[in-house]
Amino acid sequence: MNEGNILSNPVFAVSSGDPAGIGPEILIKSWQARQEQGLPEFFVIGDVQTFDAIAPGITQPISSPEEARNVFATKLPILQVHTCTDFTLGQPNESSSQCALQALELAVGLARSGRVDGMVTGPVSKDGLHNVGFTHPGQTEFVAERCGVARENANMMLAGPSLKVVPITVHIPLREIAAQLTADLITARVRAVAKAMHRNFGIAKPCIAVAGLNPHAGENGRMGQEEKLIISPALDILRDEGYDIDGPLAADSMFHKAARENYDVALCQYHDQALIPLKTLDFDDGVNMTLGLPIIRASPDHGTAFGIAGQNIANPQSMISALKMAQHVRQFRLKYDAEML
Numbered sequence: 001m002n003e004g005n006i007l008s009n010p011v012f013a014v015s016s017g018d019p020a021g022i023g024p025e026i027l028i029k030s031w032q033a034r035q036e037q038g039l040p041e042f043f044v045i046g047d048v049q050t051f052d053a054i055a056p057g058i059t060q061p062i063s064s065p066e067e068a069r070n071v072f073a074t075k076l077p078i079l080q081v082h083t084c085t086d087f088t089l090g091q092p093n094e095s096s097s098q099c100a101l102q103a104l105e106l107a108v109g110l111a112r113s114g115r116v117d118g119m120v121t122g123p124v125s126k127d128g129l130h131n132v133g134f135t136h137p138g139q140t141e142f143v144a145e146r147c148g149v150a151r152e153n154a155n156m157m158l159a160g161p162s163l164k165v166v167p168i169t170v171h172i173p174l175r176e177i178a179a180q181l182t183a184d185l186i187t188a189r190v191r192a193v194a195k196a197m198h199r200n201f202g203i204a205k206p207c208i209a210v211a212g213l214n215p216h217a218g219e220n221g222r223m224g225q226e227e228k229l230i231i232s233p234a235l236d237i238l239r240d241e242g243y244d245i246d247g248p249l250a251a252d253s254m255f256h257k258a259a260r261e262n263y264d265v266a267l268c269q270y271h272d273q274a275l276i277p278l279k280t281l282d283f284d285d286g287v288n289m290t291l292g293l294p295i296i297r298a299s300p301d302h303g304t305a306f307g308i309a310g311q312n313i314a315n316p317q318s319m320i321s322a323l324k325m326a327q328h329v330r331q332f333r334l335k336y337d338a339e340m341l
Contacts, residue, residue, distance in 0.1 A: 009041060010117035010330050011068055012296075012323065013110045015103035016046025017122025019084055020092040021304025022314035024051045027122065028058055029316035030323060031076040037320050040327040042120070043068035043077035045103040047084045050096075051076070054089075054310070065115050081106055089310030097128035104139060108146040111295040118296025118326045119143075120319070123304045137171045139299065140290050147293050152185075155192050155291040157265075158275060158301055159325065160282025163255065164201075164265040166193050166291070167274040177270045178213065178226055183234035186210070189267060190238050190245070196291035197265055199336045200329045209254055209263035210235060210247030211273060217248045231269075255281070284317040287325045296329050298322040 017023035027044055028051060030037075043062060044051070051059045060075035062068055071077040082099040100122075107119040121139050136142040144154035157166045168189050169180050190208060197206040211217075212231060214224030221228050231248045238245050246263060253259065254266065255277040268274035278286055279301070286301030300318035308314060 010327060011065060012040055012042040012118050012120055012326050013065065013079075013107040013116040014042050014044050014120045014323075015107040015122050016044055016050070016099065017103075017124050018092050018096050018100045018128060018304050019047055019050035020087070020089060020096040021123055021125070021306050021309050023122035023304070024054055025309070025312065025314045026300070026316040026319040027051070028055050028076060029314070030319045031058070031072075033316065033320060034072075037324070039320065039323050040117075041069060041072045042323060043072070043079055045079045045081050045106050046122075047082055047087075047099050048078050048080055050084055050087060050089075050099075051078060053087070054312075065110055079106070090306050090308075092125055092128050092304070092306060094128075094132055097125065097132045100124045101129055101132055101134060104142065105146075108143055108295075111297070112147060117330050118298070120322050120326055121297065121299040122319075123300060123302060125304050125306075140288075140297075143290060143295075143297050144293065147295060149293055152188065153192065153292045155189060155196070157193070157196070157289045157291050158278040158286055159289055160278060160286045160301075160321075162281040163260060163278050164197075165274040165278050166265065166267050167269075167271050168267055169270050171271065174270065181213065181226060181230050181269060183230055183237070186231060186234040186267075187237055190234075190243060192292050193265060193267060194243055200289070200291065200332055201264075202332045202335065203264050205244055206264035207244045207246065207262065209249055209266045210245060211251040211254060211266065211268045212248035213269040215250075215252070217250045284315055285321045286318055287322045289325060289329070296326050296333070298326045298329070 059078050060071050062077045068077040081102045085095045110116045111119040197203045213226045218224045218227035227248045235245050288299040288301045290297040300322050
């Protein structure tokens with residue numbers, strides 16, 4: 001991040017996601033709510049025509065990130081990256097997937113170079129990306145690789161007003177979860193999350209709740225051995241290192257309101273164990289935040305919703321929340337980095 005950006009209001013790059021989905025609609029609605037919501041300045045990387053198909057006259061093409069500041073107050077700035085062919089809202093094709101991939105690639109590059117203060121990624125179709133040569137499980141892994149961060153060191157956090165949660169294992173089949181869990185993986189995740197809570201959210205010593213894998217956290221071995229053999233020993237190591245740890249906890253009782261008041265972030269053993277409570281509590285406000293990166297990356301916690309694209313009914317709140325979170329994280333990071341000097 002260059003000195004000019006540090007001393008001024010931030011500017012964020014937003015990759016459009018698949019333009020055949022609701023990405024353009026929620027970005028237009030977010031820009032329209034910029035003053036009411038107190039949003040930071042941002043520009044979109046994508047295809048101008050796909051935005052004009054929804055709201056003609058809203059956008060203005062720019063040729064560089066630096067132009068966004070002069071445009072944002074009156075128009076939604078768009079940095080053209082790919083012209084979609086045979087474009088129809090709600091009907092993704094190879095060209096719309098190419099646009100999503102090229103927008104993602106450019107957003108990472110701009111964030112890494114310091115020309116923007118961070119990036120927000122629009123929703124993509126993993127299937128569509130894979131059809132154009134994308135080989136990563138998702139955008140998180142792609143961004144981590146481009147930042148030179150090992151996949152296992154880039155942690156996906158889902159955050160909303162009610163809950164922050166991190167899955168320890170992510171995009172793997174349920175039948176493989178127990179085999180993937182190790183004490184080393186759990187301790188690495190907790191250490192990374194504790195540091196990220198300080199750097200990104202200003203919580204110097206967070207209380208971290210860790211879920212068990214089995215029903216009732218194994219019921220002392222009667223419903224599974226992973227808690228006794230893997231999870232509890234890992235948490236004991238972390239407690240000895242000074243981390244504030246609670247667990248392993250029964251996942252069916254750790255997310256009600258009174259329980260959530262006892263911790264700052266929850267770590268869960270697998271994807272749905274983490275995302276179900278987050279989406280139940282904060283479906284419209286949920287944000288996907290990637291921890292462990294040298295750059296800021298946030299994303300709305302929903303998909304492309306091709307089925308409603310073009311109907312003007314998509315809720316922009318998650319995108320608005322992602323932009324706000326990127327702005328807040330920047331503020332905490334500047335403070336954290338200054339303290340570390």
